[in-house]
Amino acid sequence: KNEVEQSPQNLTAQEGEFITINCSYSVGISALHWLQQHPGGGIVSLFMLSSGKKKHGRLIATINIQEKHSSLHITASHPRDSAVYICAVRLSYGGSQGNLIFGKGTKLSVKP
Amino acid sequence: DTGVSQDPRHKITKRGQNVTFRCDPISEHNRLYWYRQTLGQGPEFLTYFQNEAQLEKSRLLSDRFSAERPKGSFSTLEIQRTEQGDSAMYLCASSLEFSEANYGYTFGSGTRLTVV
Numbered sequence: 001k002n003e004v005e006q007s008p009q010n011l012t013a014q015e016g017e018f019i020t021i022n023c024s025y026s027v028g029i030s031a032l033h034w035l036q037q038h039p040g041g042g043i044v045s046l047f048m049l050s051s052g053k054k055k056h057g058r059l060i061a062t063i064n065i066q067e068k069h070s071s072l073h074i075t076a077s078h079p080r081d082s083a084v085y086i087c088a089v090r091l092s093y094g095g096s097q098g099n100l101i102f103g104k105g106t107k108l109s110v111k112p
Numbered sequence: 113d114t115g116v117s118q119d120p121r122h123k124i125t126k127r128g129q130n131v132t133f134r135c136d137p138i139s140e141h142n143r144l145y146w147y148r149q150t151l152g153q154g155p156e157f158l159t160y161f162q163n164e165a166q167l168e169k170s171r172l173l174s175d176r177f178s179a180e181r182p183k184g185s186f187s188t189l190e191i192q193r194t195e196q197g198d199s200a201m202y203l204c205a206s207s208l209e210f211s212e213a214n215y216g217y218t219f220g221s222g223t224r225l226t227v228v
Contacts, residue, residue: 004154033216041201042221043155086154090216100145100217102154 003027006087006103013110019074021106023087026068031090034061034072036083037105043086046072077110084108116220118204124226125194132190133223137206144187145217146179147203148172155203161187162209194227201225 004025013019023032034046047054047061049070054061058077063070074081087103117136125131137144142163147155158177159169163184173179176194181187191198204220 031216035219040221041149041203041224043203043205043219045216045219048216088154100157102147102156104152104154 002103003101004087004089004103006085006106008106009104010107011109013077013108015078015110015112017077017110019077019081019108019110021072021085021087021108023070023072023103024068025070025087025089025101027089027101028092029068029089030092032063032070033088033090033100034070035086035088037086038083046085074108079110079112082109116204116206116218118202118220118223120223121221122224122226124228127196127227128193130190130192131194131225132188133202133225134186134188135204135206135220136186137204138218139185141206141208141218142184143207143209144181145205145207146187146189147205149201149203149222150199158189158202191225194225196227199225199227 007022031048031050033048036044036046049061049063058075060073084105084107086105088100090100119134123131145160146158148158149155157170158173159179161181164181176192179189201222201224203222205217207217
């Protein structure tokens with residue numbers, strides 16, 4: 001079992017829909033990252049969370065430390081949101097595996 | 113500073129050839145990470161540097177792989193005698209050690225390697 005699990009693996013939505021991507025982890029963490037990767041490969045950091053909730057534009061990220069679960073929500077989705085969304089956790093004890101362990105990503109496709 | 117730069121963006125090489133990739137981190141960042149990402153998977157850790165010291169290497173980093181960061185600034189990742197299984201996206205990220213917990217990491221655009 002992977003230490004970071006994301007669901008769903010693939011998601012197709014119609015423009016305007018509300019989207020939720022989930023991330024569960026099984027290790028002790030100091031922070032959780034949500035990353036966006038476009039087809040060209042480059043990764044953009046969207047959020048870094050250690051508790052509660054963060055919002056940036058149409059994106060909202062939440063984390064429940066007790067349940068070891070985080071969600072990324074996209075409101076009023078748009079075709080330009082189409083990308084792979086990756087959850088990554090920063091280990092709380094550090095110094096191992098370069099501090100970050102990644103999920104496999106959720107491929108989102110938003111149709112016009 | 114324009115972020116983390118990686119060069120080249122794409123590399124196609126014949127099996128058995130050596131390849132070298134370069135990463136230029138954000139100038140004030142003292143930590144530099146290399147990751148490998150194969151199709152449909154999340155990135156996997158290869159190695160990381162703090163300044164010029166290579167502090168950790170993954171078991172994924174076979175003897176054919178070597179990474180350097182000689183002056184604590186840019187880093188190179190060399191793969192000798194490439195194999196088809198080395199085909200992947202190689203990602204670099206940098207961070208500032210003492211603000212990593214607050215500001216996280218900055219990723220480069222990656223180098224996509226295809227071994228034919």
